Amino acid sequence: MSERFAADPVRTARRITSLLERAGIDGEDVLRVEGEGGLSYASGLPVEDVQALLRGARLPQGAPGDGGGTDPVEERHRRVVARIVFLRRTRLRTSPDGQRRAYSLADIAAGAGTSAQWLDKMIKTGKAPNLDHAAGIADFFGESIEFLVAEPAEALDRVLQRIHKDLLERTVARQDADIQRLRNADIAGSALGAGAAGGAGSPGSAGSAGSDLGIVGYAARALADVPDDTAQPIIALIESIARRSREERARESR
Template sequence: MREPYPPLHRTLARIEELRESCGLGRDEVFDTARLSYQTGVSEDGVRTLLDGQELNDQGAEARVRHRVTFLYESRRNGQGTSFDIREIAAAIGATTTWTRKLVTGEAKPSIVAGHDLAKFYGVSTGFLTDSPADALNRELQSVLFDLEVRADPEKRLKDLGVAHIAGRTSEWSRDQLVEVTRMVASIAKDLQRVANTVARMEQEEIR
């Protein structure tokens, strides 16, 4: 399910506003290599979207095939090489022949195989299916949050429900406040992830 984020153009407009208020250059805010890695969109495609232009999308099937190949080519195992086809095949319950076709873009994964593949690589299932704009918008939320923390860490703490700490911010330097805010946000995100996992487990037990 797509997260209820504002449209990409609004996210970009807010980032630009905060970037300027923080006195940061675009290169300091937008790491196109990281955004490409996290979204499966090429670096050129990321730059196009960041410039407010539309990106030609060849459709859902071509997108899924491309993202699977992107995962295979960009993710590395402990030895610094692509994961072994046999290991991937075992993880998704498929033959090595079909898996080889899958990671080279010759085959499209089923819903189950796509889910298992995303789990194997540690990405959300949305990684394979999100449109380029939606994928970038998702990843830009962390950029936006970081800028909001820089611009007004006390407000972000209050937004996270930490009123007690927010009331003592005069005792800290700005850098300390920024770091505490990031830490609280990380803890909140981890707790939400655990809550979501528990909820899914309860639903499976009901079924």
């Protein structure tokens, strides 16, 4: 996360919801908290902590990762160890018999460059590994070091920001495709109009409609990452201007 911005899971979740509503997508699965691939799984936070943060609540003192009332160094150690245990519990391997089981400490230690005995002691004492070993453990499970060390709000916001970025990219790609279809229809309409009417009146009409719709599409894309209460009035204004422009051209062509 950038140091310029405080993590705000509630705001990011609202931005995701706005994009989902705009795209007509059901957000129930996208913002699912429980289960594999859910927000808890992806952030390393207990389900109840994720639910509390999404409500805008502060985690109770003494909750995993809240940092309240404890020594900061001790809290960081406890957070890292708790998330390593979380990874081992949730990132399972598939055995030859088809069953999914937790990785052994020996497997994890080999991947992290340490020993199973040391890992066992770390879990029992709650003393976190150094950054190199922590990074090795996170990498073994396909995660970054940030997964282990981020504070709860930041950990959840990181996941939500990734979801928002993915949705935004999909929205932009869809809008680009829509604009390209409008351009193709514009070209086809112009060619058809020129053939039928000798190029008088029809091509300009078809091109203007396509251009107007393209302008609105570009505006929607440019404002996709802007809060709805700001973006919607701007898009509505552009749509209104484009509509008046089409009506004026229609009157002039009569």
